Amino acid sequence: MQIIEDKVYAFSKDNPPCYTARPGEVMVFKSLDCFSGRLTDETVTMRDMDFSYNITNPAAGPVYVEGAEVGDVLVVDIYDIQVADEGTIATDDHCGPLFEGTEYRTKKIKIEDGMADFNGVRFPINPMIGVIGTAPAEGAPADGFVGNYGGNMDNKLITKGTRLYFPVRVPGALLQMGDVHATMGDAELCGTGIEIAAEITVRVSVLKNFELHWPVLETFGPAGRWYVNASAQEYNEALVCASKEMQRLLMAITGWDAINTYMYMSVQSDVEISQGCKPCEVQLSLRIGTPKLPQFPPLVG
Numbered sequence: 001m002q003i004i005e006d007k008v009y010a011f012s013k014d015n016p017p018c019y020t021a022r023p024g025e026v027m028v029f030k031s032l033d034c035f036s037g038r039l040t041d042e043t044v045t046m047r048d049m050d051f052s053y054n055i056t057n058p059a060a061g062p063v064y065v066e067g068a069e070v071g072d073v074l075v076v077d078i079y080d081i082q083v084a085d086e087g088t089i090a091t092d093d094h095c096g097p098l099f100e101g102t103e104y105r106t107k108k109i110k111i112e113d114g115m116a117d118f119n120g121v122r123f124p125i126n127p128m129i130g131v132i133g134t135a136p137a138e139g140a141p142a143d144g145f146v147g148n149y150g151g152n153m154d155n156k157l158i159t160k161g162t163r164l165y166f167p168v169r170v171p172g173a174l175l176q177m178g179d180v181h182a183t184m185g186d187a188e189l190c191g192t193g194i195e196i197a198a199e200i201t202v203r204v205s206v207l208k209n210f211e212l213h214w215p216v217l218e219t220f221g222p223a224g225r226w227y228v229n230a231s232a233q234e235y236n237e238a239l240v241c242a243s244k245e246m247q248r249l250l251m252a253i254t255g256w257d258a259i260n261t262y263m264y265m266s267v268q269s270d271v272e273i274s275q276g277c278k279p280c281e282v283q284l285s286l287r288i289g290t291p292k293l294p295q296f297p298p299l300v301g
Contacts, residue, residue: 003030011176015135018061021064021066025203027203030198031177042106042107059132074205076175081160083127088108091190111182132151146285154285180197181194182194186274187276217287224292226249228246243265247262
């Protein structure tokens with residue numbers, strides 16, 4: 001099984017691929033924490049490091065996927081996420097709703113037997129991938145940012161057993177991922193989850209000639225849902241982007257008109273904030289989830 005260890009700090013079509021994968025291939029992406037391991041103990045804070053977005057959130061990759069062409073969709077199945085035995089939470093003075101009066105602080109969190117320990121309070125971890133996506137057609141956004149190519153979505157549902165769909169905008173897609181959290185609450189209020197090094201096992205495949213404007217996540221089981229992930233500087237703009245894409249995809253499989261689809265979304269779809277750390281400059285990231293409709297074709301496929 002191929003191990004992907006090369007690191008990049010931006011999503012770009014100009015990043016040389018470190019490996020070429022075949023559709024159906026399983027790989028392991030080895031990722032550092034979002035600080036690249038530089039917060040070595042609790043005496044070192046983000047004040048002590050250059051927290052430029054050009055040197056944080058390192059992503060393993062990118063991987064060129066054979067047969068992935070512009071206009072296709074890259075499918076990524078998350079098979080497993082194995083995390084290190086210690087993670088880091090850190091605060092600064094410019095991130096999240098309580099940034100005023102918040103000081104720089106670093107807290108190390110021990111992970112043992114699938115449990116995290118925060119000041120004697122133990123709770124189960126649920127490792128998730130913060131940064132994952134494909135290269136955009138233009139530009140080179142730093143890994144800490146998010147967009148219609150994926151990136152720093154910080155969606156806590158991107159975990160073992162889920163499937164992701166990304167628009168392919170450059171040949172080979174150029175998949176990369178990192179910024180794993182042992183656990184994270186929706187919105188990531190102080191700006192970090194339990195940031196941790198990890199090994200991510202995924203399978204890649206290609207869906208040919210499918211129009212997709214934003215990344216989509218699929219969950220399975222009796223409560224399986226489809227989620228459109230969107231982002232923008234402001235909540236309303238992100239909500240409109242996600243709503244339009246969910247409406248478009250639902251109309252395509254059901255044959256309903258726009259108004260019927262909008263009404264269905266109002267009674268069955270949920271809006272959830274993935275990451276909202278304003279006044280941090282990272283865009284707000286949200287998801288709209290809709291239950292699967294077994295009487296219709298898959299939303300993406």
